[in-house]
Amino acid sequence: MTVEEFGSIIRLIERIDGMDPMTREREITLRAKLRERWINGLTENGLVRSGDAAEAHPMYRLPETEFRQFLRRTDNDPDEQAAILNHHLDGYERYGEFVPPYPAWRIVVILRRAKRRDLEARFLVSWLRCFYAGIGTRYDELELRARKLGVDLSSLPPRPIRTPRAPHDVCNLSMRVKSVTPQDTDGTSYYFDFDYHCTECGSYRLSYDDGIDLTYDTAMYCGECKVPFGRYGAIQDLCRAIGKAELTRRGL
Structure with missing residues (x-):
């Protein structure tokens, strides 16, 4: 490929x-803007998905088959990958959204x-400077690749240590309520639609091994990168807890 064919990546690096690197304080400030936008959307337009408030990338709304086809089609396209990352960076800068x-x-x-x-080295330096605090296998691999290239990372703060989780905990899975729909007239039953994605690769595919029954203790994992999410029942319990908190927040 010529230099011109990498123009989108060069511009991405410059961006x-x-x-500024994400700090906890900045993340709290930015996500307050996201909540304000979401609440305003609820007030003015009725129920909206939090993903819409954050302007989530359109690929996350594709049916599963089309989503996988999109990933395969764009995996080796520098312009497409730069565009996808730029989209995530927009949400990061506006609302502190997660950048997969x-x-x-x-x-x-x-x-x-x-x-x-x-x-490659120039991109890794830029990425690690801004997202040095990321926790997960893919972040570890990016740092390892930078060190393999001989990139000097001495000026960067130390990466956070990943805290081991008990097998029954839910991990590597970001979840939030997309919408809440009343199921009766007296407001005692609600249906929750959740927005979730793998914090490692961004996929929304929850999978489990073929040939087994889906029970409370079934181990769930990402259908794309295979990182564990935890037990099916634990994920259900977390959904209930998030749902109850959302009802409280809305005064329902």
Whole structure:
């Protein structure tokens, strides 16, 4: 590929270079804006999905088959991966939204295959400077790749240590209420629609092993990157807890 074919990645690097690293304080401030936008949407337009408030990438609303086809079609396209990451960065800068590391990893793979170690190292420095606090396998792999290239990371703060979780805990899964629909006239029963994604790769596919019954203790994992989510029953329990908290927040 020519330099021109990597123009979108070069512009992406320049954008990340100009961004402030995410701190806990900044994240709280930005997500307050997201909540305000969501509440305003609820007030003015009726029930809306939180993902709409955050302007989630359209690929997350595709049916599962089309979502997987989209990933396969764009995995090795530098312009598409740069566009996807730019979209996530928009949500990050406006509302403190989670930026999945998968598009960053695909960009690294694309540059490595093209033997553009210079651009690969430059991108990794930018990414790790801004998202050094990310926790997860993909973040670890990005740091490992940077060290393998001989990138000097001495100026970056130390990465947070991943805290081991008990097997029954829900992990690697981001969840939030998309919508709440009353199921009766007296307001005692509600249906919750949840927005969820894998914090490692951004996929919304919850899977479990074929040939087994789905029970409380069934182990769930990401259908794309295979990281564990926890037991099916624990995920259900978490949904109930989130739902109750949402009803309380809305005064229902």
